[in-house]
Amino acid sequence: MRPADLERVTVAEAADRYVELVRAKTVTGALSPATAEVYARDVATLVELAGAGTVLDDLTGEDVDALLLAFARRPDGRRSPASSASRDGAGSGSGPGSGGGQSPSSQARFRRSISALFKHAALAGWVQLNPMAAATVTAKQRGGLRPQRRALTREQAQGLIGAATEQAQAPPPRQGRRDQRTELRDAVIVLLLSTLGPRVSELVRANVEDFFTNDGVRYWRIFGKGGRTRDVPLPPGVDAVLQAYLEQGRTPASASGAGSASGDGKALLLSWRGRRLARGDVQAVIDRVQRRVDPEQRRSVTPHGLRHTTATHLLADAVDMDAVRRVLGHSDLSTLGRYRDELPGELEVAMRAHPLLRAKPPR
Template sequence: MALPPPPTEIPLSEAVERYLESCRRRAMIRRLSAATVGNYTVDLHRFLELLPAAGEHTTESVTGSHVDEALLAYANTADHRRKPAPGEQVEDPRKRMATTDADAKAPGSTLRMRRSLSRFFAYCVEQSWATVSPMRTSEMEPKDQGKLRVERTSLDLAQAQALLTHGPGDAASNPHHDRDAIALGLMGVLGLRAGEIVAADADHFTRATPITPASVQVYGKGRTWRTVPVPPWLEDLIVAYRGRLGADAPAPLLLSPTGRRLAVRDIERLLERAVKRTRAADPDRARAVVPHGLRHTAATLMLAEGWDVKVVAQLLDHSSVNTTSQYLDELPGELSVAVNAHPLTPVQT
């Protein structure tokens, strides 16, 4: 039996750029989301910064111990979401070293970096740039991701209602209040991902008929399309918004002030501004939240209302109900209410 030909070694930095270019091409045909490509770009460039003598490495010379050394250095950098202390000078918050365990990267962040590396080195093997992936001998694999930070967890019903009510603002305070109201509804009520919202075009939206509800076609994370029903109040917002833009408006469902397609970061900023408006109007019910936290909100509130978990899984584009169950955050007082309503509770006479 003939042995396979030796790999065609190329410089590691060149392999990273060729892999990222492949990812960008796949994003153009929606095989990957733009946000995923952005994560890969950040992670792989950071890996090259942390890998000792990265400029001397080829795709074949990197070993599992090299990967572990870079991952360990990454895990010991500070979580860039933490704001610097007063007077602290930081040129690049992503490169600041942690001073305490609490300040260090969350295990989930290191796990994401490891997954990005696994996909990259698997691609190197596929392209015959390496014999085997060094990830096969890497030992540093975080298992415990810990609790989600508060902004990624579900809002309770009152907080969600306050955000939908006050978050968009009005025509006087926010010229894009109708667009923002649609985005908040798609995330907080229907549980759409930020990437799914920015990828939606106007012709993906279908108005209701006497026999079918309004709906939007969504291209999901698993590179599949699904039909998501749209409630009447959200349909009215979309129809009015697109009517205001006019028939010659660009294809994306939601537009930036300059008429371009929104990016995921635009959705994040939109939500940050919505939280600020809610805090100003109703501080007792305002709470910081990120887009994924609104996805948790949609799932948690639907399941708390007694929706079948299979229906919720279908709405959120989950292949398994086990994934959906991970989105169920405990609502304040929910456990107490459930216990008090237990069917074996003695009847008071």
């Protein structure tokens, strides 16, 4: 029997009241406006998935499980074709196949948001019991619902690298202003991400002076997490494209010192206006290069997905684990396990080339 003071509000009514309360907390400084809008967006998604007319108290733990799984499968709207163009010449676009399932971090955020709603609902008398306590879907299960692996296959990665290299070697187009061309810069971004796997924050923080040559090999001194640095040698092909970019691709605006007052003049990656590229601009660059890839080899990927790609293929090619750890900038070998994705057919290849069954070399 329900208590007399239970208020059987619908999901939509509960959401409206809760969001109003959350936004009121921004006035007192208890919540930032950005955090409040995140809560509001997630609660609106809950209304959409559960049904506006559903009574909040009727939702069970099984219903919450279904909601969490439904959210995990939703397309990621942050990379929809309707997304606005990136500012300042970075370009825009969403690669083919974009709009996959939600990332684990988005799923965890959604769970926190609706948990906060149900906690308030229990205190306000909208539900008898908090159904989140009966939810059984684990974070691992939700994260496993991603429809695509994060790492590109060898063919997909080679297609992306090939498109970036061809773009760097192609003659500049005759149309358009010379100081607004970004082909070489875009190629450098894709090649560095695909072959060295830096964090996107490390990439956009890079300065020209961070690249140096020692005994004929160019290195990138990467400033990583926790104040740690690592010197990573560039593959020859990547070095050649970087050199072309430094000589031809950095815009006259930046070369003449525009933006130097804010420190942008030192940045490796610049927009055509001479400003340091932002983290959010990098995805648009990847998507733009992807459009040059053969459709048979093309698959949408994030900057972090290219970090997974680097780790996966270096390890699959039997590169020393400690060397891979140093390339990626991890302090512990055990962390590599999170960046190693399975590759189709890799077990068959390993068994065909088993070291104990190889023929002895002739004497």
